[in-house]
Amino acid sequence: MDALTINEAARTTGWSARMLRYIEQVGLVEPARSGSGYRLYGAPELQRLRTLRELLDSRGVGLGEMGFVRRMRDDNGLRAEVDTWFESEARRPADVAPSDWLRFEQDKHERLLAAATQLI
Amino acid sequence: MDALTINEAARTTGWSARMLRYIEQVGLVEPARSGSGYRLYGAPELQRLRTLRELLDSRGVGLGEMGFVRRMRDDNGLRAEVDTWFESEARRPADVAPSDWLRFEQDKHERLLAAATQLI
DNA sequence: CAAACCTTGACACAACCCTGGTAAGGTTGG
DNA sequence: CCAACCTTACCAGGGTTGTGTCAAGGTTTG
Numbered sequence: 203m204d205a206l207t208i209n210e211a212a213r214t215t216g217w218s219a220r221m222l223r224y225i226e227q228v229g230l231v232e233p234a235r236s237g238s239g240y241r242l243y244g245a246p247e248l249q250r251l252r253t254l255r256e257l258l259d260s261r262g263v264g265l266g267e268m269g270f271v272r273r274m275r276d277d278n279g280l281r282a283e284v285d286t287w288f289e290s291e292a293r294r295p296a297d298v299a300p301s302d303w304l305r306f307e308q309d310k311h312e313r314l315l316a317a318a319t320q321l322i
Numbered sequence: 323m324d325a326l327t328i329n330e331a332a333r334t335t336g337w338s339a340r341m342l343r344y345i346e347q348v349g350l351v352e353p354a355r356s357g358s359g360y361r362l363y364g365a366p367e368l369q370r371l372r373t374l375r376e377l378l379d380s381r382g383v384g385l386g387e388m389g390f391v392r393r394m395r396d397d398n399g400l401r402a403e404v405d406t407w408f409e410s411e412a413r414r415p416a417d418v419a420p421s422d423w424l425r426f427e428q429d430k431h432e433r434l435l436a437a438a439t440q441l442i
Numbered sequence: 443c444a445a446a447c448c449t450t451g452a453c454a455c456a457a458c459c460c461t462g463g464t465a466a467g468g469t470t471g472g
Numbered sequence: 473c474c475a476a477c478c479t480t481a482c483c484a485g486g487g488t489t490g491t492g493t494c495a496a497g498g499t500t501t502g
Contacts, residue, residue: 209448218492220490221490224491238449240447240500241448249410250411253410264458264490267387270383270390271390271394271404283377287373288395290373291370328479339478340460343480344461359468359469360478361478384488
């Protein structure tokens with residue numbers, strides 16, 4: 203069983219056990235559970251916890267904000283509404299070279315495709 | 323001059339003048355300024371303010387969270403880091419039918435393209 | 443079986459977010 | 473020129489976040 207219990211995971215990631223429970227509650231890292239309910243952190247979760255800490259520290263992001271992004275990723279309706287709000291930004295068409303914008307979206311699409319192929 | 327000053331904009335959008343300044347500070351709706359520095363809200367800004375209120379009320383989203391999404395949209399590095407964190411989610415490939423995932427991204431791409439053509 | 447874990451739930455507290463208010467001063471328009 | 477706006481810069485207070493700690497009880501293991 204290559205999975206750590208919560209205090210072991212805390213020690214190797216730098217979070218406190220309390221915070222690991224909080225991070226789970228926010229929906230960011232949800233470890234498997236043993237039959238009796240113990241949290242079991244595997245290598246992927248540990249990695250995610252470490253990079254999460256790095257991300258928050260280096261970019262001044264909060265857990266709540268990451269939690270909101272997670273919410274947008276789970277809830278397509280919410281994501282669509284938020285995207286739409288931002289995409290209807292008040293600027294005249296002339297302000298953005300449309301080709302640039304499309305280009306940007308295409309690049310994004312390619313980035314995601316690259317990530318996908320790597321994952322599969 | 324079809325632009326409203328801050329208190330007029332407040333009255334027609336339901337926000338307080340104080341909140342309009344705060345919303346600007348968060349980077350969500352940044353009105354033009356008159357020569358002497360008065361904020362000038364045009365029709366697009368007013369529309370955005372109304373839909374913003376609707377979005378926050380109906381989905382329980384906070385201004386801070388919207389501000390963070392804006393930050394991600396401006397800062398490509400931040401967006402990439404956050405996206406990467408989520409995309410390296412700890413699930414075995416079998417859990418997601420890859421075709422579904424790609425499909426989803428393609429749909430998204432199409433949605434954005436549609437929005438683009440509408441804007442141009 | 444007892445020590446050392448784990449669980450959930452609750453209380454606590456500093457720091458921050460959201461929002462209102464007020465003060466000191468510039469702008470506008472009759 | 474004066475009333476009614478606007479500006480920025482603060483103070484303030486209720487609500488939420490992030491974090492620790494403790495209590496009551498189940499689990500694992502030497």
